[in-house]
Amino acid sequence: MPSIPKPSTTEVDLATTDIAVVGAGAAGLYAALRAAREGARVVLVSATPLAQTASYWAQGGLAAALAADDSPELHLADTELAGRNLVRRSAAEILVREAPACVADLQSLGVRFDADRFGRLALGLEGGHSIRRIVHAGGSATGRRVVRQLSALAAADPRITVFEGQRARALWTEPGSGEDLGSAPSPTPGASPGAGRCRGLLCESANDQTGDGGARVVSARAVVLATGGAAALWARTTNPPGSQGVGLLLAHAAGARLADLELLQFHPTAAIGVPGREGFLVTEAIRGEGATLHDLSTGERFVEELAPRDEVSRAIQSRLRETGASAVGLDMRSIDPAHFPNVVAALREAGLDPTRELVPVAPAAHYAMGGVVVDLHARSSVPGLYAVGEVSCTGLHGANRLASNSLSECFVFARRAVDAALSEPAPATPAAGEIGALLSSPGLPLAEPATRAALWRDAGVQRTGEGLSRLLGDPHPLGRLIARCALAREESRGAHLRIDHPERDPALDYRHAVVCGADETVSWETWE
Ligand SMILES: Cc1cc2nc3c(=O)[nH]c(=O)nc-3n(C[C@H](O)[C@H](O)[C@H](O)COP(=O)(O)OP(=O)(O)OC[C@H]3O[C@@H](n4cnc5c(N)ncnc54)[C@H](O)[C@@H]3O)c2cc1C
Numbered sequence: 306m307p308s309i310p311k312p313s314t315t316e317v318d319l320a321t322t323d324i325a326v327v328g329a330g331a332a333g334l335y336a337a338l339r340a341a342r343e344g345a346r347v348v349l350v351s352a353t354p355l356a357q358t359a360s361y362w363a364q365g366g367l368a369a370a371l372a373a374d375d376s377p378e379l380h381l382a383d384t385e386l387a388g389r390n391l392v393r394r395s396a397a398e399i400l401v402r403e404a405p406a407c408v409a410d411l412q413s414l415g416v417r418f419d420a421d422r423f424g425r426l427a428l429g430l431e432g433g434h435s436i437r438r439i440v441h442a443g444g445s446a447t448g449r450r451v452v453r454q455l456s457a458l459a460a461a462d463p464r465i466t467v468f469e470g471q472r473a474r475a476l477w478t479e480p481g482s483g484e485d486l487g488s489a490p491s492p493t494p495g496a497s498p499g500a501g502r503c504r505g506l507l508c509e510s511a512n513d514q515t516g517d518g519g520a521r522v523v524s525a526r527a528v529v530l531a532t533g534g535a536a537a538l539w540a541r542t543t544n545p546p547g548s549q550g551v552g553l554l555l556a557h558a559a560g561a562r563l564a565d566l567e568l569l570q571f572h573p574t575a576a577i578g579v580p581g582r583e584g585f586l587v588t589e590a591i592r593g594e595g596a597t598l599h600d601l602s603t604g605e606r607f608v609e610e611l612a613p614r615d616e617v618s619r620a621i622q623s624r625l626r627e628t629g630a631s632a633v634g635l636d637m638r639s640i641d642p643a644h645f646p647n648v649v650a651a652l653r654e655a656g657l658d659p660t661r662e663l664v665p666v667a668p669a670a671h672y673a674m675g676g677v678v679v680d681l682h683a684r685s686s687v688p689g690l691y692a693v694g695e696v697s698c699t700g701l702h703g704a705n706r707l708a709s710n711s712l713s714e715c716f717v718f719a720r721r722a723v724d725a726a727l728s729e730p731a732p733a734t735p736a737a738g739e740i741g742a743l744l745s746s747p748g749l750p751l752a753e754p755a756t757r758a759a760l761w762r763d764a765g766v767q768r769t770g771e772g773l774s775r776l777l778g779d780p781h782p783l784g785r786l787i788a789r790c791a792l793a794r795e796e797s798r799g800a801h802l803r804i805d806h807p808e809r810d811p812a813l814d815y816r817h818a819v820v821c822g823a824d825e826t827v828s829w830e831t832w833e
Contacts, residue, residue, distance in 0.1 A: 388703020
């Protein structure tokens, strides 16, 4: 299996800062700006260009209870209903309460959301929401607009040093210190008593193929992982190629707990068979405006289009199995193309005019509900290590994320992470031996096409114990961990559909599958 090459040089630069943020998507940028506004020094490490973050690709928007007839309680109820008895209520309550303030903060940072003719925020509707509550920008160009604005601010901020084109290769942790996060104000679910403190990280050029390009050790009070999700580990995906869960492996190697890796959301409407646009996501907001789904041979509508995503994906997948077709048709001919300009333009560029013909769509791997287990301040089980955005598992999405809750989560929990991280102990200076150990840490694996094909086949929309057992032999460590969690969850719940265990098991309500340490065994936890 190829791996990212190791730096062989002993020339290592040392940078000292307050907060080291890894990843420059919505979560990382917002965390960096928040810390800088609090007067902290920030190093922001980003492996890929802006346009290759999932945040940049986000279309629909962010969910916040802002309408006059909406409330955090209604937003919470929708989130819990979609999450199928696995939503961690304490985290979801924070999200629904704090999302409106984040929208206001983004506006104060210069993000211009779409407004109606009265100048009020225009709110979209997406699957699983009982009311219009999706704040958007540029129609379906929300991610692009938000990320561009935040990155311009970060680039101009003298307190933020951006290591662009740099990839975090390993986390620098002290040997176990005996600290017990159980004494923290909001206990980390399943904290690892005694885990060694995270002091910083090693990064290197993301483009260097020789391993001789030099390396940097960043020493910080806290490291905030914001490396995004893992959906690009699956062959058919809506995500940019870099979303392969590298942050999960960094955290796992540092001793952090990971959870709910089996819970991967499949987006129902990703383009299929459209040249150059394989996996291109057609936002759910278009269904919110009235687009419908049809069997391409009979023209029949076969699903409630605005049901939560797990239901719609499952209905499409069943229809495809029954008919042997590769796609169903999304009819958006009645939709005003001016409301979704980038979707219409992208499809037209690929030779398909969605104002005149149906768009062939099928489910694709989209969003990782699982990740690095964090508490309500985004603290992982390793002291000094935080995780925000899609790399984290706050538990708030349960077994099926409610549409547009993820961007909101990026902002709400990035803010909480920074507020907590600023009171971590001052940065330390690494000893020569520690630098040596970091430099000799094993390379992070890249997923080969065979792994990606295996995940799609064996851990796709429909799973069996037999297929998942096959995955246990995959060379990619995250592929194996996903298989372990998926095998352990002997039931069907939300995005996780086991054909051999088709029912939900009430005994697993509110129970999260947690992995930690080298033996890769799965334990079950219930979180406050
Ligand atoms: C097509 C699409 C549409 C979506 N639409 C919506 C939507 O409308 N609403 C919504 O709420 N959610 C949406 N989502 C989901 C949402 O966009 C993501 O969950 C969210 O943007 C994740 O943000 P993030 O900051 O956690 O990660 P990302 O935006 O993926 O950023 C990850 C960052 O980490 C960096 N990185 C990774 N590994 C390393 C490393 N080792 N070292 C250094 N840097 C590293 C990357 O370079 C990148 O900068 C959509 C997702 C996709 C793919």
